[in-house]
Amino acid sequence: MLKQVFSARLFKDQFDRRSALSMIGMTALTIGLFSGSVQAATTIKWAHVYEVGSPYHQAALWAAEEMTTKTDGRVTIKVFPASSLGKEVELNEALNFGSVDMIYTGAIFAGSAYKPLALSGLPFVIRNYDHWKKYRDSELFDGIKKGYEKTTGHDITGFTYYGARHVTSNKPINSPEDMEGMKIRVPNAPMFLMFPKAVNANASPLAFSEVYLALQQGLVDAQENPLPTIKFKKFYEVQKYINLTGHMTNSLVTVVSGMTKNRLSKEDYALLDEVSVKAAARASDDINEAEENLAQWFRDQGLQVVEVDKKPFQDKVNSYLNSIDSGFSKENLSGISAL
Numbered sequence: 001m002l003k004q005v006f007s008a009r010l011f012k013d014q015f016d017r018r019s020a021l022s023m024i025g026m027t028a029l030t031i032g033l034f035s036g037s038v039q040a041a042t043t044i045k046w047a048h049v050y051e052v053g054s055p056y057h058q059a060a061l062w063a064a065e066e067m068t069t070k071t072d073g074r075v076t077i078k079v080f081p082a083s084s085l086g087k088e089v090e091l092n093e094a095l096n097f098g099s100v101d102m103i104y105t106g107a108i109f110a111g112s113a114y115k116p117l118a119l120s121g122l123p124f125v126i127r128n129y130d131h132w133k134k135y136r137d138s139e140l141f142d143g144i145k146k147g148y149e150k151t152t153g154h155d156i157t158g159f160t161y162y163g164a165r166h167v168t169s170n171k172p173i174n175s176p177e178d179m180e181g182m183k184i185r186v187p188n189a190p191m192f193l194m195f196p197k198a199v200n201a202n203a204s205p206l207a208f209s210e211v212y213l214a215l216q217q218g219l220v221d222a223q224e225n226p227l228p229t230i231k232f233k234k235f236y237e238v239q240k241y242i243n244l245t246g247h248m249t250n251s252l253v254t255v256v257s258g259m260t261k262n263r264l265s266k267e268d269y270a271l272l273d274e275v276s277v278k279a280a281a282r283a284s285d286d287i288n289e290a291e292e293n294l295a296q297w298f299r300d301q302g303l304q305v306v307e308v309d310k311k312p313f314q315d316k317v318n319s320y321l322n323s324i325d326s327g328f329s330k331e332n333l334s335g336i337s338a339l
Contacts, residue, residue: 087207124247
């Protein structure tokens, strides 16, 4: 009897020990699987200089939601707006160090690394939104995009319409002569200097985040941006006139760092490319729609909106471009004009 009790207790102890070990093993496996899933998840930092209320930021937030859904949480995007991770030049540099993964940047800024990318930003080259879309979908742009990617090691995953640029000021501008000697803020990239130089204005490159205060304090007389940007940044609060010069049409590119591309599987990177293209299209249509309605909105705010005869400005620009080396081939220029 004693022997049977002893055997029963021994069996129970062994069973309890095996059960405990089994539970420990299952717990370790669960923790390991959980840890592996955490380690496998990738967070992408998408930085830009635009306001949270802009279509660009809203499109980026939409892309972030789509990416989380499409990858079942394997890849998440965190968006950093309004220069929170640096000014535009700094963000372009940050791609090379992996401190950001994705950025919105002007095609002209990105063109400092590969000049043909800035082609569509030449003064008076893009005629309207339909022309811009034809360029976006063209073999010409596809070849330029591949050239940028080969040169920099970074990928362009989206091309977004930024809009036609117009001059705001505290006096009306009806002719190029009205801009002579005017101190006008432009972005800090060489191509933006072409229009002011052509009309004998004094260009003052300033960071985007500094423009409102410079206008308010009278450090500059004028600035130039698309109508939606003038609204987002509230430049109309410190300027009296919006002069519809339409002298340049700008675009943003969505750029993904080569280091980030290498961190993602081919499947997840293809999804990132897909949502970037769709986000760019959404923002582009929103900007175009806003452009069509904002002239009246500014009038309703009490501003003077000046309808400008563009031809004298275009003649000045053409004379200036003919006198310098613009850096673009005749094939590029004739190709975009023919679209």
